[in-house]
Amino acid sequence: MAKKDTQPQTSSKKKTAFGIFLEELTRGSLLVPILAIVTGLLLGGLIVALTTEQVYTTWSESPLEAIGIGVNAALRSYGALFNGSIGNPERIIDALSSGEEAAIRRAFNPFLESLTKSVPYIFAGLAVALGFRAGLFNIGAEGQLFIGAITSVYVGFALTGLPAIIHLPLALGAGALGGALWGFIPGWLKAKTGGHEVINTIMMNYIAFRLSEYLLRGPLQRPGSTNPISPFIEASAQLPRFFDSPIRFHLGFFIALAAAYGVYWLLFKTRIGFELRTVGANPKAARYAGMNIVWVTVLAMSLSGALAGMAGANEVLGLNYNLAPAFSSGYGFDSIALALIGKSHPLGVVLAALLFGTLRNGALQMQIAANVPVDIISVMQALILAFIAAPAIIRTIYRLRTPEDDDDQLHVRGWGG
Amino acid sequence: MPPVLELRNITKRFPGVLANDRIDLTLNRGEIHALLGENGAGKSTLMNILYGLYQPDEGEIFINGEQARINSPTDAIHAGVGMVHQHFMLIPVFTVTENVMLGSESIKVGGVLDRKTAAERIREISSAYGLAVNPDDYVRDLPVGGQQRVEIIKLLYREADILILDEPTAVLTPQEADELFKIMHSLTERGKSIIFITHKLREVLDIADRITVIRRGQVVGSTTPKQADQNKLASMMVGREVDLKLEKKAAKPGAVVLEVENLKIADDRNQIAVDGISFQVHAGEVLGVAGVQGNGQTELVEAVTGLRNALEGHIHLLGEDTTQASPRHITELGTAHIPEDRQRDGLVLNFPVADNLVLNTYYKQPYSQGLIMQHELIAETAKTRVENFDIRTPSVETSAGSLSGGNQQKVIVARELSRPLKLVVASQPTRGLDVGSIEYIHGRLVASRDEGAAVLLVSSELDEIMQLSDRIAVMYRGKIVDVLPAKGASKEQIGLLMAGLSGQKTLKNPAKRGKSRKDA
Secondary structure, eight states, X not given: OHHHHSOOOOOOOOOOHHHHHHHHXXXXXXXXXXXXXXXXXXXXXXXXXXXXXXXXXXXXXXXXXXXXXXXXXXXXXXXXXXXHHTOOHHHHHHHHHHTOHHHHHHHHHHHHHHHHHHXXXXXXXXXXXXXXXXXXXXXXXXXXXXXXXXXXXXXXHHSOSOOHHHHHHHHHHHXXXXXXXXXXXXXXXXXXXXXXXXXXXXXHHHHHHHHHHHHHHXXXXXXXXXXXXXXXXXXXXXXXXXXXXXXXXXXXHHHXXXXXXHHHHHHHHBHHHHHHHHHHXXXXXXXXXXXXXXXXXXXXXXXXXXXXXXXXXXXXIIIISSOOTTOOSSHHXXXXXXXXXXXXXXXXXXXXXXXXXXXXHHHHHHHHHHOOOTHHHHHHHHHHHHHHHOXXXXXXXXXXXXXXXXXXXXXXXXXXX | OOOSEEEEEEEEEETTEEEEEEEEEEEOTTOEEEEEEOTTSSHHHHHHHHTXXXXXXXXXXXXTXXXXXXXXXXXXXXXXXXXXXXXXXXXXXXXXXXXXXXXXXXXXXXXXXXXXXXXXXXXXXXXXXXXXXXXXXXXXXXXXXXXXXXXXXXXXXXXXXXXXXXXXXXXXXXXXXXXXXXXXXXXXXXXXXXXXXXXXXXXXXXXXXXXXXXETTEEEEEEOTTTOOHHHHHHHHHSSOOOXXXXXXXXXXXXXXXXXXXXXXXXXXXXEEEEEEEEEEETTOEEEEEOOTTSSHHHHHHHHTTSSOOSEEEEEETTEEOTTOOHHHHHHTTEEEEOSSXXXXXXXXXXXXXXXXXXXXXXXXXXXXXXXEOHHHHHHHHHHHHHHTTOOOSOXXXXXXXXXXXXXHHHHHHHHTTSOOSEEEEESTTTTOOHHHHHHHHHHHHHHHXXXXXXXXXXXXXXXXXXXXXXXXXXXXXXXXXXXXXXXXXXXXXXXXXXXXXXXXXXXXXXXXXXXXXXX
């Protein structure tokens, strides 16, 4: 075989995060996610066209015109999506030339708001990705996110008189700790009893949801309010914003990027990460190599929970300043999808999270400007996910070769594994 | 009369690899044609093309002089080609009849299975070819040799004329292998033709009518057993002179390193797999554990290396009781473990070679400083190991899974034998490897012994046990039947012990036993 003939080379390239990412890109394993996104967008456009009523009313008279209307509708909604998530180019130029500060802020707001919306996605995506790397399927990010939000909001309003430099880290840390606890429990159950983490994290989700409802109607309810809502947090616990209203862009975005780097560093530079990845890739070999699988499993679930908790903490400390039941729009569940799209690599997760944040942000504008329901975005996300989960579909559509060592499979063991 | 099978100019390319390069092969009626080659030489690819699992990029297949289109195994079966895979494709909870019928069921009116007719045909086939099988037995109750016979009956039931046997003796005792050879002869006497894939040179010389050697996807030569000997075949396979006889000095046994006392171990199904065995391994000697696979060797090795708990008994390593010790502690005492299943236990296939080379030392100085792994140092060390142990890999960053089996095993050997060692536990260390790699790994094991390590070698390859061991323990159904010095032990004697016949009987009437087998 040709492989055997090649003599060992001497290349001592230092691997960087970007290097690994590029490597995966050129090896073709990132081609599938990218094509999945493109295909999802195209099909989303088709759905917009098909749900435009005018297309059907015109069809009997002139099918060609009907198709034109459909294409037009799709283009208009994607135009609105772009304006709503990146920014309207005309408005940006106008605002810049007028030099009016408020106008400039408004013109750039869509883009910054997309970044803001991607913060919880980054954290929760990292949480799921870290679990994947250790061979664990953490379905419980949503519950961990709720608990993280509860603990951080509590520290945020209950502690008073502290300077921000102490209060904010405390509140964030409380969020991470709460999430970590919620991840630790299923992790410990898995390691000690073999109880499958998928089942247990789902159960923990329900407990978290009901617990938050109870707390918001009981101990944590805002005094004097009849609604299930917590008191406002102290200003010292708020994540600072960088611009005046309406721009909500806050420090959380940079903390999220730092967390992504931290996860990358942990996974690929430390011996704990080595253990985590080994247990995830081949638990038998990990045992053979003398690794403590119980410890690694518990640690991975706890860290995963902490990251998900940070997602919740960022929402309450950065945007809402209080906790209400509907504060999460399912970030924890969407994060499973985006960890898959991002190939469980921190950089991939950040990129996928930016995509999700952008789509979510643009969707609102799409609804207002093009009268297309927000749900179209959910359908598109579902399509993208379906294509990524079943790469064979994408490979068939684009006639791609099946890779020899199929890296596209989940980093997760099956049931009972 | 045209040959029953002719492959002309078969070429098959995989990305980056030319697996088959213009291969010609003819098979005459009633012939046993041995296909010999190292792992990765292209034997399996060629046979998978013949069996319809791959399509050749170029070339033609002729069956009985007519060009055949084989696009699927179904086509192959219709064309009279049948294959017995190395791993049997049987359903244990079905009877022999049900297994044979599977896929070509005889059906009565209303879709009811006609077991009776099928069983009748199986009886006919088994008496015609001397394949002793009872159609009503459950497959799970059959010994491995019996299961193999069921596989052969499956082919005959589907009226195959060309039988491909892929490494058929790998799972058999020497006696069962002899039985198989008899069956192969009775098949060819009745006009069947056989392609026999193997890497065991002795068997080829014993049974084949013609031999074709494949190396790196090309036919390097055809010969007959009369014209060839083992050394000639080995050098044809490898492409250089090979030393088949391992030169080793007499052992200088020292103090006891490993002592096993009255050890009882359960397997995964909670059945007793090791049933009260005791033995010692001394520094500077190789204790070979012979036995057909599945007689408790796997569980014994797992217990010694800390991967499985014993029910009863004790394991002492260098005087310390390690019966309950963790794998890491046992490793740190100076134990190397070459595991039975390299891909399952010994390697993380999608990790780079460099990471696999530190799989159980990654946490130590100098590979880790505190929390941080020293990737550059690990890569540098890996480069040295790759050179010292002759691991053929494009780079140390290549994933272990993309190496050939022999090189994967060398990665494990390099990792395990590069530490100061007191005990080497090697389980099936050369399974499925090519001649060159076997030669190399054997040399390394003997070198460890000569440096004073105790070596516990577990292998179902009798040749390997006989070549490397200083003493041989034979395991059968969880017990050690006998321990005998390797010097003066004969293959027949150990073969009989492996089949569970106690040492005493064997020594008393070996001739008689051999005779009665023939009579049966």
